[in-house]
Amino acid sequence: MTALDLSVITHNLNYLLVKGLGLTIELTMICAAAGLVLGGVLAVLRLYGPAWLRLSVAAYVNLVRSIPLLLVIFWFYFLVPYVIAWVTRAPNPVQLNAFVSAMVTFTLFEACYYCEILRAGLQSISTGQKFAAQALGLSQIDVMRCVLLPQALKSVTPILMLQIIVLFQDISLVYVLSLTDFVGAATQLAQQQNRLVEVYLFVALVYFVICFSATKGIRHLQLRLANQ
Amino acid sequence: MIQIENVGKRYGEFQVLDACTTTISKGEVVVICGPSGSGKSTLIKCINALESHNCGTIVVSGVTVGGKKTNLPKLRTMVGMVFQHFELFPHLTILENLMLGQVRVLGRDKSEAADKAMALLTRVGLSSQADKHPRELSGGQQQRVAIARALSMDPSAILFDEPTSALDPEMVNEVLEMMAELAQEGMTMVIVTHEMGFARRVSDRIIFMDRGRIVEDVPTQEFFNAPRSERAREFLSKVLHS
Numbered sequence: 001m002t003a004l005d006l007s008v009i010t011h012n013l014n015y016l017l018v019k020g021l022g023l024t025i026e027l028t029m030i031c032a033a034a035g036l037v038l039g040g041v042l043a044v045l046r047l048y049g050p051a052w053l054r055l056s057v058a059a060y061v062n063l064v065r066s067i068p069l070l071l072v073i074f075w076f077y078f079l080v081p082y083v084i085a086w087v088t089r090a091p092n093p094v095q096l097n098a099f100v101s102a103m104v105t106f107t108l109f110e111a112c113y114y115c116e117i118l119r120a121g122l123q124s125i126s127t128g129q130k131f132a133a134q135a136l137g138l139s140q141i142d143v144m145r146c147v148l149l150p151q152a153l154k155s156v157t158p159i160l161m162l163q164i165i166v167l168f169q170d171i172s173l174v175y176v177l178s179l180t181d182f183v184g185a186a187t188q189l190a191q192q193q194n195r196l197v198e199v200y201l202f203v204a205l206v207y208f209v210i211c212f213s214a215t216k217g218i219r220h221l222q223l224r225l226a227n228q
Numbered sequence: 229m230i231q232i233e234n235v236g237k238r239y240g241e242f243q244v245l246d247a248c249t250t251t252i253s254k255g256e257v258v259v260i261c262g263p264s265g266s267g268k269s270t271l272i273k274c275i276n277a278l279e280s281h282n283c284g285t286i287v288v289s290g291v292t293v294g295g296k297k298t299n300l301p302k303l304r305t306m307v308g309m310v311f312q313h314f315e316l317f318p319h320l321t322i323l324e325n326l327m328l329g330q331v332r333v334l335g336r337d338k339s340e341a342a343d344k345a346m347a348l349l350t351r352v353g354l355s356s357q358a359d360k361h362p363r364e365l366s367g368g369q370q371q372r373v374a375i376a377r378a379l380s381m382d383p384s385a386i387l388f389d390e391p392t393s394a395l396d397p398e399m400v401n402e403v404l405e406m407m408a409e410l411a412q413e414g415m416t417m418v419i420v421t422h423e424m425g426f427a428r429r430v431s432d433r434i435i436f437m438d439r440g441r442i443v444e445d446v447p448t449q450e451f452f453n454a455p456r457s458e459r460a461r462e463f464l465s466k467v468l469h470s
Contacts, residue, residue, distance in 0.1 A: 128311055128315045131273075131315065132309075132315035132316075132317070135278060136332075136377070139301070146332060151319050
């Protein structure tokens with residue numbers, strides 16, 4: 001066994017961290033933000049919508065949560081071009097940009113998890129709060145927007161953030177769509193230069209440092225929220 | 229101003245309210261009492277449509293309550309409510325608690341709402357707490373804020389759902405005093421309470437309920453001096469001699 005040669009990393013830091021990790025972080029932030037908005041809407045619909053809508057949302061959420069993420073990514077990437085072609089009556093499959101495909105897939109997937117977390121948060125608020133808001137004459141939307149959602153969001157913020165860390169790790173799956181996220185960039189580099197051990201060790205270390213400190217930060221936040 | 233006629237409500241087999249009929253006039257202070265589970269809270273929650281009734285009619289100053297066509301914002305601005313567990317909004321400051329309804333429902337602009345809120349807080353002796361959050365206040369203070377919040381909407385009547393039941397004994401009086409003041413100023417009040425001393429001193433009329441029915445609906449003195457029904461006599465002997 002030869003000694004570790006770290007020059008492969010130091011010479012390619014820009015490629016690994018700016019291009020690779022940059023894309024991972026970009027995707028994480030976009031999908032977390034879009035997923036939260038969609039998840040919030042799904043949670044409200046699942047709790048307070050008309051029966052048919054509640055059932056549809058529940059079915060969607062349960063279906064997506066029962067399928068491995070990798071499968072959803074494949075599915076979306078390979079199947080949706082045919083669906084779009086069918087809908088628009090185009091003669092050939094309409095190939096989606098891999099980035100857009102990943103973005104939409106992760107958003108739809110994460111929204112299901114956020115939906116369930118927010119739903120739990122909303123259910124943990126006493127009916128008295130809803131009554132008090134209604135008794136002031138607030139409209140249904142205002143009751144939700146001004147009274148229930150802010151409280152629910154606050155109580156589940158730590159769990160939501162942990163879920164975002166999981167998302168950050170899961171984004172690595174986009175390498176199957178040949179996107180150069182952090183893992184994708186590392187894989188290319190490792191194979192090109194035949195330095196698998198060094199590169200993958202470095203990738204693991206970076207993931208560990210980011211996720212571990214983020215988790216610590218969330219724990220800190222959780223304690224502060226609990227003390228309020 | 230509040231007409232309740234033949235109102236009934238059932239949860240499955242359980243008859244919560246059974247043919248309740250009464251009228252509350254402007255400026256009147258009415259106490260609703262009775263054993264727990266007798267439907268007192270449910271009845272007052274039907275008045276501002278927090279609970280729905282299955283039959284009978286409720287009319288508040290010309291607004292018919294019940295059904296999808298109820299003008300809820302109008303009804304609920306006219307009738308304020310104070311809850312057993314205060315139900316201040318914990319994520320908002322005291323001042324914001326008093327501004328929310330004014331801004332979102334009455335459409336007042338923020339500075340106007342804040343002025344009104346501060347005036348009310350001064351009135352309940354809590355203006356120094358305006359920027360705190362509800363959890364930083366004692367139970368008695370929170371309930372006084374809740375009363376101020378109800379007043380911020382300029383209601384013509386206020387419903388009180390056991391306003392002192394969740395308070396430590398030493399804080400009950402500060403809240404009752406405030407309510408007595410409101411009564412003196414001519415506010416129409418419907419109060420569910422077990423504080424019979426307060427009821428005797430402040431209310432004009434007592435409604436005694438048992439198993440979803442209004443058993444007695446008489447002037448306060450008459451209720452305490454000569455209760456007509458056996459159930460009311462029994463109830464009074466228990467609460468007055470405990």
